Amino acid sequence: MAIVIKVAALSGSLRKASYHSGLIRAAIELSKGEIEGIEIEFIEISELPMLNTDLEINGTYPPIVEAFRQKILQADSILFASPEYNYSVTALLKNAIDWASRPPNVWAGKAASIVSAGGDFGGGRSHYHLRQIGVYIDLRFINKPEFFLLAFKPPPKFNDDGDLIDEEAKDKLKQVLLSLRAFTLRLQGKN
Numbered sequence: 189m190a191i192v193i194k195v196a197a198l199s200g201s202l203r204k205a206s207y208h209s210g211l212i213r214a215a216i217e218l219s220k221g222e223i224e225g226i227e228i229e230f231i232e233i234s235e236l237p238m239l240n241t242d243l244e245i246n247g248t249y250p251p252i253v254e255a256f257r258q259k260i261l262q263a264d265s266i267l268f269a270s271p272e273y274n275y276s277v278t279a280l281l282k283n284a285i286d287w288a289s290r291p292p293n294v295w296a297g298k299a300a301s302i303v304s305a306g307g308d309f310g311g312g313r314s315h316y317h318l319r320q321i322g323v324y325i326d327l328r329f330i331n332k333p334e335f336f337l338l339a340f341k342p343p344p345k346f347n348d349d350g351d352l353i354d355e356e357a358k359d360k361l362k363q364v365l366l367s368l369r370a371f372t373l374r375l376q377g378k379n
């Protein structure tokens with residue numbers, strides 16, 4: 189039996205038919221079929237309040253923030269589906285990252301990976317801002333493979349509900365998950 193790693197997956201988009209949420213659904217489907225030893229949970233971040241340290245009372249956080257922080261703490265690694273907004277990460281994703289970075293920083297030491305879909309660079313510029321943020325909060329990103337999907341280049345990569353329909357992209361996503369799993373186990377000294 190393969191060791192099972194727990195992955196917390198975060199989407200940086202609120203859109204109902206979000207491509208990024210679609211990428212996470214595709215990753216979950218892969219984890220239930222083709223890939224062994226990986227369990228992915230879609231972590232909701234849409235209801236988190238905007239970060240305001242006035243909401244922290246004697247070192248405690250609002251219940252919804254605490255629940256989110258616990259989900260991150262309990263995960264072995266993180267899958268960020270990170271849209272590129274104006275060459276950077278979205279405010280939604282940054283807000284979640286900031287909440288979980290408050291003391292104690294619950295991101296520290298976790299393996300992480302990034303996937304994106306977007307314009308001419310497939311959302312790639314958000315990766316490099318996210319990797320920079322990761323330096324400070326001690327995330328350990330896999331280097332490769334990098335996943336940038338040119339979402340607007342024909343043929344369509346997603347259907348109208350935001351489900352990933354491109355087989356090549358699904359295979360690439362699978363490679364990302366395998367790499368994330370291997371790196372997570374390596375960091376934990378389990379392989």
Ligand SMILES: Cc1cc2nc3c(=O)[nH]c(=O)nc-3n(C[C@H](O)[C@H](O)[C@H](O)COP(=O)(O)O)c2cc1C
Pocket residue numbers: 200201202203205206207208209271272273274275276305306307308309310311339
């Ligand atoms: C405010 C805003 C800024 C954007 N900036 C970029 C950008 O810099 N680069 C890019 O490739 N796409 C950009 N886009 C397009 C998004 O990549 C595209 O809307 C993508 O589908 C968003 O992800 P989602 O489908 O998960 O919502 C921007 C979209 C918005 C709303």
